[in-house]
Amino acid sequence: MSVTPPPYPPARIVEVHEDVAGVRVPDPYRWLEPETDEVRQWQRRQAELATAVSYDGQDRAAVRKLIETYDRGSRPALPRYAAGRWFRAETLPGGAAPTVVVADLPFGEGRPVVDPAVFGSERNPAFLSWLVPAPNGRVLALGVCTDGSEHNTIRLVEVDTGRVLDGAPPQVLHSAWAGGVSWLPDSSGFCFLALTGSPKEFRQAVFHHRLAVPSPGGSGTGNTAVEPIPVGEGSREYTLVQFSSDGRWAVASHRVGSPVPIAVRDLSRPGTSWRPFVTDCAGTIAGHVVGDHYIAVTDVDAPRGRVVALPLDAADPNDPSTWTELVPEGKTVLRSLSPVGEHLYLSEFDETFARVRILDRSGAVTGKVPLPGRGALAAPFFAMTGLAVGAAPDDFVFAFSTLTSSWGVYRHRPGETGIETLSAPAVTLDAEVVVGRAIASDGVAVPYHVVRSAGGDPTRPAPTLISAYGAANVPLLPQYQPDLAAFVAAGGVLVQAYLRGGGEFGRDWYLAAHRERKHVRDTDLVAVAEHLLDTGLTSTDRLALTGGSDGGLMCGVALTTRPELWCAVLPRAPLLDLIGALRDPYLDFVIRKAWADPDDPEQRRRLLGLSPYQLVRPGAFPAVYLQAGATDPRCPPWQARKFAARLQTAQEGPAPILLHVYDNAGHGAATSHEIAVEQDAEWLAFLIRTLGLDTRSGHTAGARSPRAVSAVRTGGFPGSVSRSGRTSGPSDAAGASPTDGRSGR
Numbered sequence: 001m002s003v004t005p006p007p008y009p010p011a012r013i014v015e016v017h018e019d020v021a022g023v024r025v026p027d028p029y030r031w032l033e034p035e036t037d038e039v040r041q042w043q044r045r046q047a048e049l050a051t052a053v054s055y056d057g058q059d060r061a062a063v064r065k066l067i068e069t070y071d072r073g074s075r076p077a078l079p080r081y082a083a084g085r086w087f088r089a090e091t092l093p094g095g096a097a098p099t100v101v102v103a104d105l106p107f108g109e110g111r112p113v114v115d116p117a118v119f120g121s122e123r124n125p126a127f128l129s130w131l132v133p134a135p136n137g138r139v140l141a142l143g144v145c146t147d148g149s150e151h152n153t154i155r156l157v158e159v160d161t162g163r164v165l166d167g168a169p170p171q172v173l174h175s176a177w178a179g180g181v182s183w184l185p186d187s188s189g190f191c192f193l194a195l196t197g198s199p200k201e202f203r204q205a206v207f208h209h210r211l212a213v214p215s216p217g218g219s220g221t222g223n224t225a226v227e228p229i230p231v232g233e234g235s236r237e238y239t240l241v242q243f244s245s246d247g248r249w250a251v252a253s254h255r256v257g258s259p260v261p262i263a264v265r266d267l268s269r270p271g272t273s274w275r276p277f278v279t280d281c282a283g284t285i286a287g288h289v290v291g292d293h294y295i296a297v298t299d300v301d302a303p304r305g306r307v308v309a310l311p312l313d314a315a316d317p318n319d320p321s322t323w324t325e326l327v328p329e330g331k332t333v334l335r336s337l338s339p340v341g342e343h344l345y346l347s348e349f350d351e352t353f354a355r356v357r358i359l360d361r362s363g364a365v366t367g368k369v370p371l372p373g374r375g376a377l378a379a380p381f382f383a384m385t386g387l388a389v390g391a392a393p394d395d396f397v398f399a400f401s402t403l404t405s406s407w408g409v410y411r412h413r414p415g416e417t418g419i420e421t422l423s424a425p426a427v428t429l430d431a432e433v434v435v436g437r438a439i440a441s442d443g444v445a446v447p448y449h450v451v452r453s454a455g456g457d458p459t460r461p462a463p464t465l466i467s468a469y470g471a472a473n474v475p476l477l478p479q480y481q482p483d484l485a486a487f488v489a490a491g492g493v494l495v496q497a498y499l500r501g502g503g504e505f506g507r508d509w510y511l512a513a514h515r516e517r518k519h520v521r522d523t524d525l526v527a528v529a530e531h532l533l534d535t536g537l538t539s540t541d542r543l544a545l546t547g548g549s550d551g552g553l554m555c556g557v558a559l560t561t562r563p564e565l566w567c568a569v570l571p572r573a574p575l576l577d578l579i580g581a582l583r584d585p586y587l588d589f590v591i592r593k594a595w596a597d598p599d600d601p602e603q604r605r606r607l608l609g610l611s612p613y614q615l616v617r618p619g620a621f622p623a624v625y626l627q628a629g630a631t632d633p634r635c636p637p638w639q640a641r642k643f644a645a646r647l648q649t650a651q652e653g654p655a656p657i658l659l660h661v662y663d664n665a666g667h668g669a670a671t672s673h674e675i676a677v678e679q680d681a682e683w684l685a686f687l688i689r690t691l692g693l694d695t696r697s698g699h700t701a702g703a704r705s706p707r708a709v710s711a712v713r714t715g716g717f718p719g720s721v722s723r724s725g726r727t728s729g730p731s732d733a734a735g736a737s738p739t740d741g742r743s744g745r
Contacts, residue, residue, distance in 0.1 A: 004654055005648070005651055005653075005654060005655070005656055005657070006049055006052075006053055006656050008046075008049065008648045008657070009042050009045040009046055009049070011029060011032070011042065011645035011648070011649070012031065013028040013029070013649075014027075014028060014029070014030055014031050015028075016028070016030040018579055018580075020579055020604055020605060020607075020608050021601035021602070021604040021605045021608075022601065023605065023608065025579065025608065025614060027579075027580065028646070029641070029642040029645045029646055030580075030642075032638055032641040032642050032645060033580065033638040033641075033642070034638075039638075039641070042641075043630075043637070043641060043659075043661050046641075046644065046658075046659040046660065046661070047659070047660045047661060047662075049658065050625065050658035050659060050660040050682070050686075051660065051682060053656050053658055053686075053689075054625065054658065054682050054685040054686040054689060055682070055685050055689075056689065057689070058685055058688065058689060060681075060685070063681050063684055063685045063688065064677065064681045066486045066489065066490060066681075066684065067482065067483065067486050067677055067680045067681045067684060068677060069427070069486070069489075070406075070427055070429075070482040070483075070485040070486040070489060071482040071486075071677060071680070072406065072426040072427055077089045077090070077098070078378065078397060078398070078399055078409065079103075079106045079107070079397065080131060080132060080133055080390075081133075081390075081391065081393035081397075082133035082134065082135055082136070082137040082390060082391060083133075083135065083136050083137030083138075083391075084104070084137070085102050085103065085104060085133075085137050086102070086103050086104070086105060086106045086107075086108070086110075087100060087101070087102050087113070087131060087133045087140060088100070088101055088103070088106070088107070088110070089101075089128055089131065090110070092112070097115075097116065097117055097125070097126075097128075097672075097673075098116070098128055099112050099113075099114070099115045099116070100112070100113045100114050100115075100116065100128070100131060100140065100142070100157075101113065102137075102159060106395075106397050106409070106411060106422050107409065107422045107423055112162070113140060113157060113159055113162050114140070114142070114157045114162050114164070116128045116142065116144060116155075118164070119142075119144045119146070119155055120144070120146050121146075124146040124147060124664075125146070125672065126144050126145070126146055127144070127145045127146070127148065127152075127670045127671075127672055128142060128143070128144065129143035129144065129145050129150070129152040129173075129175075129176040129180070129669070129670055130142070130143040130152075130176045130179065130180035131143070131180070132179070132180045132181050132183065132190075132389070132390065133159070133390075134183050134187040134190075135183055135184075135185055135186070135187050135390055135391050136187040137159060138158065138159055138160065138187065139156055139157070139158060139159065139165070139187065139211065140156070140157045140158075140159050141154055141155070141156055141180060141181045141183075141190065142154070142155045142156075142157065143155075143173060143176055143180050145670040147631045147664060147666075148629060148630075148631050148664040148665045148666045148670050148671050148672065148675065149199075149629075149631035149632065149633050149666040149670060150174070150175040150176060150633055150634075150666050150667060150669050150670045151172050151173065151174060151175075151195075151199050151633060152172070152173050152175075152176060152670070153168070153169075153170070153171070153172055153173065154168050154169050154171075154173070154180075154181065154192065154209075155168055156168045156211075167212065167223075169192070169194070169207060169209045169224045170224075171192075171194035171195060171196075171207060171224070172194060172195045172199065173192065173193065173194050173195070174193075174194070174195055174199065174202070174204060174633065175633070175669065176669055176670070177238065177256065177380065177381070177382070177385040177669075179240070179385060179387070179389060180192065181209075181389075182240065182241045182242060182243065182389040182390075183243075183389070183390055184243060184247070185243050185244070185245055185246070185247040185391075186247060187211070188210060188211055189208060189209050189210040189211050190208075190209055191206055191207065191208050191209075191241040192206070192207055192209065193205070193206055193207075193238060193239055193240070194207055199633055200585065201585055202236055202585040202586040202589065203235070203236065203585075204235050204236065204237075204238075204239075205226050205235065206226065206239050206241060206252070207224050207225065207226055208224070208225055208226075209223070209224045210223055210224075236585070236586075236589040237254055237255050237256065238254070238255065238256035238384065238385070239252055239253065239254050240252070240253045240259075240384055240385075240387060240389070241253075242288065242289055242387065242389055243267075243289070243389070244289040244290075244291075245289075245391060245392070247267060247268075248266065248267055248268045249264065249265070249266065249267065249289050249292070249312055250264070250265040250267055251263070251264050251265075251277070251289055251294060251312070252264075252265075252274065253285075253286070253384055253387070255384070256382050256384055256385065257382060257472055257473055257593065257594075258283065258284045258473070259284055259285065259286045259382070259383055259384030259387075260278050260279075260281045260283075260284070260285050261277050261278050261285055261287075261294055261296070261310070262276065262277055262278060262279055263275065263276055263277050264277045264294075264312050266312075266313075277294075277310075277312075277317050278310070278317050278318055279318060280318045281300060281318065282300070283298060283299045283300035283301075283507065284297075284298060284299050284300075284383060284507070285297075285298045285300065285308075285310075286298075286336065286337075286383035286384055286386075286387060287307075287337050287387070288337060288339050288344075288387065289312070290309075290339070290344070290361055291361070292311065292312050292313065293309040293310060293311055293312060293324075294309070294310040294312055295307065295308070295309045295310075295326065295337065295344065295363070296308060296309075296310065296337070297334045297335065297336060297337055297346075297383070298323075299506065299507040300320055301320055302328075302329035303329075303506040303507040303508040304329050304330065304331070304332065304333045304334065304505075304506040304507075305329060305333055305334030305335070305348070305506065306325055306326075306327055306328050306329045306334065307325070307326040307327035307334065307337070307346065307359070307363060308320075308323040308324060308325055308326060309323065309324040309326055309363065310322075310323050324363075326359070326362070326363025326364075327346065327357075327359065327363060327365065331350075332348040332349060332350045332355060333348060333349040333503075333504070333505060333506045334346065334347075334348045335347045335348055335349060335379070335383065335475075336379065336383055336386050336387075337359075338396065339392035340392055340393060340394070340395065340396045340414060341392060341393070341394045341395075341414055342360065342361055342414075343358055343359060343360060343361070343366070343414045344358075344359040344360075344361065344363075345357075345358055345359075345369070345396050346358070346359055347377055347379070349475065349504060349505075351435075351447070352447065352449075352475075352476075352477070352478050352498060352504050353374040353375065353376070353478060354371060354375060354376050354377045354400070354477075355368070355371070356368060356369035356371065356377070356396075356398075357369075358414065369396065369398075369412045369419065370412075370417070370418060370419055371400060371419075372400055372408065372410065372419070372421075373400075373402055373405070374402065374478070375400055375401050375402030375403070375405070375478055375479060375480075376400070376401060376402070376477035376478050376479035377398055377399065377400055378398070378399035378400070378401075378407065378479075379477070381472075381474045382473075382474070394413075394414075395411050395412065395413050395414075396411065396412040396413075396414075397409065397410070397411050397422070398410055398411075398412075401425065401479045401480035402433070402478065402479070402480060403431075403433050403449060403451050403478050403479070403480065403494070403496065404428060404429040404431045404432075404433060404451060404480070404485070404488075405425045405427065405428040405429070405480060406425045406426050406427040406428070406480045406482070406485075407423075407425060407479075407480060408421060408422075408423055408424050408425040409421075409422045409423040410422060425480075427480075427482075427485070429451075429453070429485055429488055429489060430453060430454045430455075431451055431452060431453050431454055431488055432451075432452060432454055433449050433450070433451050433478075434449070434450040434452070435447065435448075435449055435450075436448050436449075436450060436531075438524075438527045438528045438530070438531035438532075439527060439531070440500075440520075440523060440524050440527040441523050441527065442520075442523075444500070444512075444524075446497065446498065446499060446500070446524045446527055446528055447497075447498045447504075448466075448495050448496060448497040448498060448528055449478055449495070449496045450493060450494070450495050450537070451484075451488050451493065451494040451495075451496070452488070452493045452494075453488060453489070453491065456491075456493065458537075459536075461536060461537065461538050461539040461542055462492070462493040462537060462538055462542065463491065463492045463493065463538070463542045463544075463691035463692065463693055464492065464493045464494075464495055464532060464537060464538035464542060464543050464544065465484070465487055465492055465493070465494055465495065465544045465545070465546060465687065465691075466495045466496075466497055466525070466528060466529060466532075466543070466544070466545045466546070467484060467494065467495070467496050467497070467546050467547065468496070468497040468498075468499050468525055468528075468545075468547055468551060468554065469499070469501075469502055469547055469548070469549075469550065469551040469554070470497075470498075470499030470500060470501035470502045470513060470521040470524065470525070470551070470554065471501045471502065471513075471521065471549075471550035471551065471554075471594065472501070472502075472503075472550060472594055473501075473502070473503040473507070473510040474502055474503050475502055475503040475504045476496065476497075476498055476502055476504060478496065482680065483680040483683065483684060484496075486680070486684055487684060487687060487693075490684070490688055490693045490694065491693045491694055492687070492691065492693055493537065493538070495528070495532060495537075497524075497525065497528045499513065499521050499524040499525055499528075499554075500512040500513040500520050500521055500524050501513030501514060501518070501520070501521040514594065515594065515595060515596060516596070516603075516606070518594075518595060518610060519610065521554060522554065522557050522558065522561070525545075525554060525558060526558070526562060526565070529543065529545075529562075529565050529566075530565075533565075540564065540565060540566070540567065541567050542567055542691055542692075543565065543566055543567055544566065544567055544568040544569065544570065544687060544690065544691060545558055545559075545566055545568070545569045545570070546569075546570040546571070546572065547571065547572070547574075548571075548572040548573050548574070548668070549572075549573050549574065549575060549634065549635055549667065550575055550594075551571075551572075551574075552571035552572055552573060552574020552575055552576065552635065553571075553574060553575040553576060553578075553612065555569050555570070555571035555574065556571055556574060556576045556612025556613075556615075556643060557610065557612055557615070559612075559621060559622060559624060560612050560615040560616055560617075560621075561615065563619060563620065563621045563622055566622040567622055567623065567690060567691065568622055568623040568624070568625070568655075568686070568687065568690040568691065569622055569623075569624050569625075570624070570625045570626075570627070570683060570686065570687070571624075571626050571627070571640070572627045572628075572683070573627070573628055573629060573632055573634070573635050573666075573667050573668060574626065574628065574635055574639060574640055574643070575587070575635045575639055576611070576612045576613050576639045576640065576642070576643040577611060577612075577613035577614070577639055577642055577643065578591060578595065578607045578608075578610065578611035578613075578614075579607060579608060579611055579613075579614060580613070580638075580639075580642070581639070582598050584636065586633065586634060587634075587635075590634075591607070595607060595610075612643060613639075613642055613643050613646060616643070616646045616647055616650050617650060618650045618652055619650065619652055619653075620651070620652050620653030620655075621647060621650070621651050621653055621655060621657065622653075622655055623655035623656055623657075623658075623686075623690045624644075624647060624655070624656070624657045624658065625658045625660075625683065625686040625687075626640045626643065626644050626657075626658065626659045626660070627640075627660055627661075627662070627679060627682075627683055628640035628641075628659075628660075628661045628662070629661070629662055629665035629666045629667060629668075629671065630661050630662060630663045630664070630665060631663075631664065631665065631666045632665070632666045632667045633666060633667065634666075634667045635667065637661045640659055640661065641659065641661070644657060644658075644659035658686065660679075660682060662675055662678070662679055665679065
């Protein structure tokens, strides 16, 4: 590492101030917010500098090879079921991007239906965000993004001919989180959530698209209208419409973080309208229509979750005493239900590790799925966006991985004792996983996992990377992430910390660092870092930190308030300016939900005290590598630009402050594979250089046969010691997962 900071592209200072509840706050880099030619040129020079410094003295091809080695099979796409057939995205021999294939078996020999590349161009290649077949299997709805932003539009394809149908809805979907579309059971059309204006305005409504019967020789057309669901046009929340398999009931669920079934409609009675359902609820209710009930996982009166049945014709569905409890709260954290044939598969967390029980339609537990180890099922961030829509398959097809083995896809048939491997993990690290805990300042135990190469010396301080999130009730899963696996293979030690604010241990764990208690997440992180230092696992000159989105904000707070703890900090797709964020409609929405009411002067001042951009003061900072996407709709690149400029000016130490904003990249969920590999390689190169790792043998010595088993020493967070095998799992049908470690909120 050089002894003086590199020469940064000059960043002029402007005399701009923001009034924050009577406090005059300077905003010297406000000019870096708009996308002007001056800003783009400055951003390009910053990217060139970041690349040059990160790869200085390194074999660039070797670093990329390391990423590519551990990226194999990193996100197998789960197939989607309809009318006895399975639809999946698959990269065919000689192909550069996935093609949609239909087959009689989940991973059987199939027939290509459509190449999504036809929807893009050389300059703006198409990214397949999601795919949902109609219940009759005749029409396939696809979400296509062409700029990496996650904004996508619907395309309709006739399955038998591969013909692209005219008349697809023109509306832009803000993201893939809501799952794309919800088909009506008779395949006559679908509902979807989309923007009503420009993406910048972030106003959404639920639409209903009807498929028209095509004329002879013509193509299918439809018409689109706003569906009168009682959430109001212009909503910034998320709404999902689910239909019962018999076509009688429709249920509209609302709120992405804490979903609730707010409205119900009896479609068997012509002329009936939407009726309010659960409209007064302090908690989460996420499930499916089963018969004449809504069967759901809820944390109402049960912080770790229970399974309940709500009558769809209930006179007072807001009263929990009218709900029937099917599975009571226990020691595990209940997460989601998946309809499979006549059964319901209940996913839960057992001290972060996945467990799946099988229920019959009455809610009685009839068995459990023998998972291939201790790890994670593939799952989206939020319970509502993970709710299945459409016909239930006869088998439970799931993806699974561990911290040390890449994703495999498996099938369990109800009534059978074993599982079938449909797609085996491609990579297994020769590493062990150790469970530990740190004690926070208020006495609460904060769990973490340590991933260390099997040949590492645990008695010597090791180059260590903490990865954490702790926000929005989103669980950080013990799953495979190729960039983190490559770091371990290069000789690093990974510590994945489960901070309060996340969803790993139930509603109480989440609320412990929510809104006015957001600072608890930051004190939990410091407790983990200091514990690792006190126990000798690492030292301050070998300790790094990374996190994305809200986790990027966590990184910003950590490096501005406790810079002496870290050798390097790597925020990715970060949120860093909470005050400036209020000028962005999407971020204003997020901050009001999760942070504070900015219209309240006291709460606005509290935001000011937690905003990294405003916390920067002259001093010696650790090495910093900021990575962002130019088309990110959630944490726009100006968040990273402004913070980098201010930090570069304030830096009085020798460590570099680097910024790389990637073109055609967003928050991670729609970033192309090629760009993602570039991002991961440079991110890793910066870590290798800063922490003094060696890539010369890591990418060969670290990988083992998929049959190899990694040791997992656990026994709970208080614990005794036991051993388990490898584990973990992927995303939606298109392979674009909102749980990908490259993205955050």
